[in-house]
């Protein structure tokens with residue numbers, strides 16, 4: 001590897017200055033999908049980025065998924081994973097496991113990792129302070145919740161104290177029954193309710209591609225009108241349909257910029273937020289000043 005001089009290192013830090021100024025004091029919601037949590041070293045790199053953003057004054061909220069982790073435990077107890085339009089069919093037994101895995105294992109592992117890297121994280125799920133209130137989405141899906149209201153005060157309070165809130169996407173109905181919520185959907189709603197400056201959705205592909213099998217066909221900038229057009233053309237398919245819809249919803253809820261980035265690229269969040277180039281797909285309401 002080419003060695004970097006101290007002067008070059010200093011210049012790299014200076015190049016980030018305008019971006020640090022832009023985001024410092026602002027809220028950034030990061031959605032970290034289970035498919036991008038492939039190994040410990042990558043997870044560490046992502047949590048390191050989050051700690052760094054927090055230490056330069058950015059108010060980071062981490063909303064995590066954990067679909068593959070849920071599947072692994074369901075497989076172990078002999079329950080088959082079933083999905084309708086990308087949402088997990090969640091019976092009572094499955095719901096117990098979803099809560100155990102998301103709010104227990106995945107949430108606390110991320111909190112602990114952030115702590116080990118010098119950050120202060122606090123683990124929450126939508127049951128805490130009845131933060132995420134839901135109703136049953138449909139009888140076919142069982143305990144899958146549609147968000148009816150969000151009370152983000154507990155997130156705001158923790159941000160004000162300098163904590164990094166780490167949120168598992170379990171909701172509650174008015175009787176205290178727990179419900180499963182897709183993590184992208186919850187992240188977009190949380191970002192909107194917090195009036196976040198930006199949302200970054202980390203997945204296992206570079207962003208929205210014109211041809212999903214050709215990484216060179218990455219679409220770097222998308223207005224809402226163009227995103228709608230790509231959906232109609234069928235360019236956006238499968239798991240990307242709900243993900244893009246969540247990005248559109250977040251922009252419509254007032255989030256200024258929304259990115260889909262490849263969480264398998266080490267330091268993807270830092271590259272996207274703190275450099276001129278960026279690396280994934282950026283959604284904007286209409287063309288503005290660029291990244």
Ligand SMILES: Nc1ncnc2c1ncn2[C@@H]1O[C@H](COP(=O)(O)OP(=O)(O)O)[C@@H](O)[C@H]1O
Pocket residue numbers: 033034035036067184202203204205207208209210211212235236237238239240241243
């Ligand atoms: N136009 C497209 N650009 C990128 N990915 C696409 C596109 N159309 C379909 N996809 C598929 O969507 C997948 C991402 O969705 P998903 O696997 O549900 O993400 P996650 O698990 O991170 O929420 C990609 O891996 C890809 O196979």
Ligand SMILES: CC(=O)N[C@@H](CCC(=O)OP(=O)(O)O)C(=O)O
Pocket residue numbers: 032033034035064065066067068070086087088098144169180181182183184
């Ligand atoms: C209703 C529903 O489908 N919930 C998701 C929640 C986890 C999630 O969204 O995880 P990823 O971000 O890793 O996909 C599930 O049970 O898999």
